Amino acid sequence: MVTRLNSDLLAGIFFIITGMGTGYIASDYAYGSSGQMGPGYLPFWLSALMVIFGIAISWRGLRATHQQVIVFGLPLVLIICATVAAFGPLLEHLGMIVAVPTLVVVSRLVGGHRNGKEILIISVALTAFCALVFVWALNGAINLWPK
Amino acid sequence: MNLFYCFIGAMLGTLIGVLPGLGPVATMAILLPITYYVPPAGALIMLAGIYYGSQYGGSTTSILMNMPGEAASVVTCLDGHQMARKGRGGAALAISALGSFFAGTVATILIALFSSPLAHVAMQFKSADYFSLMVFGLIAAVVLSNGSIVKAMPMLLLGLLLGLAGTDVNSGEMRYTFGVEGLMDGIDFVPVAMGLFGIAEIICNLEEKAKGGSINRVGSLWPSREEIRRSIPAAIRGTGIGSLLGVLPGGGALLASFASYAVEKKISRTPQQFGQGAVEGVAGPESANNAGAQTCFIPLLTLGVPPNAIMALMVGAMMIQGIAPGPLVMTQHPDLFWGIIASMWIGNIILLVINLPMIGVWVRLLQMPYQVLYPIILAFCAIGVYTLNNSVTDLMIAAIFGVLGYFFRKVGCEPTPLLLGFVLGPMMEDNLRRTLLISGGSPMPFFERPISLTFLVASLLVLIILILPNVRRTRVDAFRE
Numbered sequence: 181m182v183t184r185l186n187s188d189l190l191a192g193i194f195f196i197i198t199g200m201g202t203g204y205i206a207s208d209y210a211y212g213s214s215g216q217m218g219p220g221y222l223p224f225w226l227s228a229l230m231v232i233f234g235i236a237i238s239w240r241g242l243r244a245t246h247q248q249v250i251v252f253g254l255p256l257v258l259i260i261c262a263t264v265a266a267f268g269p270l271l272e273h274l275g276m277i278v279a280v281p282t283l284v285v286v287s288r289l290v291g292g293h294r295n296g297k298e299i300l301i302i303s304v305a306l307t308a309f310c311a312l313v314f315v316w317a318l319n320g321a322i323n324l325w326p327k
Numbered sequence: 328m329n330l331f332y333c334f335i336g337a338m339l340g341t342l343i344g345v346l347p348g349l350g351p352v353a354t355m356a357i358l359l360p361i362t363y364y365v366p367p368a369g370a371l372i373m374l375a376g377i378y379y380g381s382q383y384g385g386s387t388t389s390i391l392m393n394m395p396g397e398a399a400s401v402v403t404c405l406d407g408h409q410m411a412r413k414g415r416g417g418a419a420l421a422i423s424a425l426g427s428f429f430a431g432t433v434a435t436i437l438i439a440l441f442s443s444p445l446a447h448v449a450m451q452f453k454s455a456d457y458f459s460l461m462v463f464g465l466i467a468a469v470v471l472s473n474g475s476i477v478k479a480m481p482m483l484l485l486g487l488l489l490g491l492a493g494t495d496v497n498s499g500e501m502r503y504t505f506g507v508e509g510l511m512d513g514i515d516f517v518p519v520a521m522g523l524f525g526i527a528e529i530i531c532n533l534e535e536k537a538k539g540g541s542i543n544r545v546g547s548l549w550p551s552r553e554e555i556r557r558s559i560p561a562a563i564r565g566t567g568i569g570s571l572l573g574v575l576p577g578g579g580a581l582l583a584s585f586a587s588y589a590v591e592k593k594i595s596r597t598p599q600q601f602g603q604g605a606v607e608g609v610a611g612p613e614s615a616n617n618a619g620a621q622t623c624f625i626p627l628l629t630l631g632v633p634p635n636a637i638m639a640l641m642v643g644a645m646m647i648q649g650i651a652p653g654p655l656v657m658t659q660h661p662d663l664f665w666g667i668i669a670s671m672w673i674g675n676i677i678l679l680v681i682n683l684p685m686i687g688v689w690v691r692l693l694q695m696p697y698q699v700l701y702p703i704i705l706a707f708c709a710i711g712v713y714t715l716n717n718s719v720t721d722l723m724i725a726a727i728f729g730v731l732g733y734f735f736r737k738v739g740c741e742p743t744p745l746l747l748g749f750v751l752g753p754m755m756e757d758n759l760r761r762t763l764l765i766s767g768g769s770p771m772p773f774f775e776r777p778i779s780l781t782f783l784v785a786s787l788l789v790l791i792i793l794i795l796p797n798v799r800r801t802r803v804d805a806f807r808e
Contacts, residue, residue, distance in 0.1 A: 187737070187738040187739050188478075188738075188739075190737075190738045191478055191738040191739065191740055194734070194738070195481040195485075198485065199481075199484075202488050202503070205503060206502075209500055209502060210498065210500070213768060214763055214768035215763055215764060215766070215767045215768030215769075216763075216764060216768075217497075217756075217759065217760045217763060217764075218498065219495040219497070219498045219500040219502055222487075222491065222756050222759070223488060223491060223502065223503075226484045226487050226488050226491075227484075227488070229480075229481075229484050230481045230484045230485065230488075233477065233480050233481040233484070234481060236477055237477055237478060237481070240477065250737055250738070252733075252734075252737060253530075253534055256530055256533060256534065257530055257729070257730055257733045258730070260526065260529075260530060260705075260729070261526065261726040261727070261729040261730050262726065264526060264705070264708075264709055264722060264725060264726040264729060265722055265723045265725075265726035265727075267709040267713070267722050268713060268718075268719030268720075268721075268722035268723065269719055271710075271713060272719065276710075279709075280706050280710075283702065283705055283706050283709060284702040284705075284706065287701065287702045287705050288698070288702055291533045291698070291701065292533070293698040298698070298699065302699060302702055302703070306702070306703055306706055310706065310707075310710060314357075314710060314714070322710075322713075322714065
């Protein structure tokens with residue numbers, strides 16, 4: 181994804197949206213009073229400040245004169261992070277023997293290093309090492325095999 | 328025999344702590360079961376050994392791989408990793424080890440000589456003072472950021488908000504948990520750090536590599552005379568800062584490395600070097616960190632207040648021994664007190680002996696081609712995050728912060744202020760609430776108490792010094808336009 185938007189503008193928009201989001205959620209919590217701060221007191225003010233800064237940064241971004249092109253490599257980021265998130269369920273249900281090689285294979289393929297032999301060696305060696313350290317030596321509560 | 332346990336603990340702590348994704352807390356959690364097989368007195372000493380070992384190991388991952396294993400290591404990443412990128416990784420590790428050893432020695436002496444008066448000083452701090460100290464710490468975080476301040480502040484705020492997520496201790500209300508069970512205890516530091524620093528770093532490196540950059544160069548493994556010369560005063564200052572902050576019950580040691588970095592940056596004649604590999608940025612904070620980690624035994628032993636989960640473990644272990652921490656522990660159990668102090672210093676020596684030769688090993692290990700290295704790092708990160716709480720949620724948090732970390736890097740927002748806010752958020756709210764409760768909503772205590780006022784004024788001064796040049800610059804730019 182390529183964008184010509186200024187980095188300041190992007191950052192500013194992010195903070196405005198996030199600040200409004202956290203503020204909205206915080207409005208559900210009791211505000212309390214200054215003498216008896218409720219759970220919503222500080223989140224409200226922090227969110228408000230964040231929105232203000234977001235506006236300031238966006239303003240600076242809008243006024244910027246130099247051109248900027250930012251490229252977001254979306255497939256790379258999203259796939260790797262999705263695999264990390266999936267690592268948990270994979271580890272719990274299918275064991276390390278599936279989870280680790282999956283992570284290795286996916287990260288290598290998406291990263292553009294497709295040497296099949298290397299991928300195989302790394303997967304095997306890494307899984308063996310982790311099995312040795314985490315499952316056998318440290319008696320971890322980690323499954324090596326599927327349940 | 329106890330010496331042997333100390334050695335084993337230090338060795339294991341370092342080995343596991345060096346694995347990326349496994350910071351001190353995770354390391355101790357993993358290695359704790361081993362101590363069950365050891366007699367109680369030895370177990371305590373072994374725990375201490377593991378603690379120091381994991382801290383040394385943690386600074387290794389911070390410097391070589393830009394992955395902080397705990398809050399205090401974040402600062403080491405800033406310049407330590409830049410030094411590694413310039414081929415000075417071995418030197419950074421050596422400076423870190425030597426600085427930490429120096430700080431540990433001094434801190435041990437301080438504890439031996441000044442426990443009582445230091446504890447007495449620490450007891451002067453009330454909630455208003457803590458709050459102002461933390462405000463000062465947060466402003467220091469802004470000093471730390473090399474990018475724009477306007478972008479660092481909202482990162483700080485975001486960090487604070489994230490730190491508040493979880494069950495509010497005061498009211499029992501669940502904030503920002505979205506009904507997810509894994510978030511009820513709040514968000515853990517490790518997944519956030521791994522995502523923001525570890526995963527995002529790997530992804531950015533992969534992009535960079537595609538354009539043909541090189542990541543791992545290695546120069547000489549030992550610091551140059553120039554580097555040593557610059558590190559010594561930084562280490563001394565860091566030790567002082569760390570020793571003082573560590574004595575404050577309730578986590579002063581956390582701020583030690585941040586404060587030291589801010590101080591070094593401010594008094595340096597070449598501040599623009601910071602963030603590019605200034606050796607003082609490694610020597611000072613590492614010394615401060617170790618000094619703080621040792622002097623935090625003072626409130627632990629004399630007041631029974633553990634500054635973090637690890638120390639809480641030690642308190643528990645001590646109570647099993649029949650020792651209740653308190654002001655009288657020095658007189659009632661002198662052999663244990665001095666035993667712990669002696670083991671601290673011996674632990675430091677052992678670590679120096681273990682780690683200095685190992686520097687060559689670690690640096691050479693990292694000379695592996697990056698395409699082999701990064702899946703390994705990723706896997707250790709993932710396993711490390713999982714083993715923290717055996718929680719699937721933690722991995723999702725790490726993944727989300729991986730995406731966020733990537734975004735932040737692209738738009739020029741520094742993750743360091745976020746992490747500092749994250750760590751300090753709950754404590755700040757707690758102290759703020761307590762102060763306001765006692766004062767009935769009036770902010771006067773922050774200005775009336777001398778300690779608190781000092782920190783607030785200092786914060787304001789730093790902020791003004793930071794903003795003034797920027798304002799002038801904007802005015803000049805506006806003129807030119």
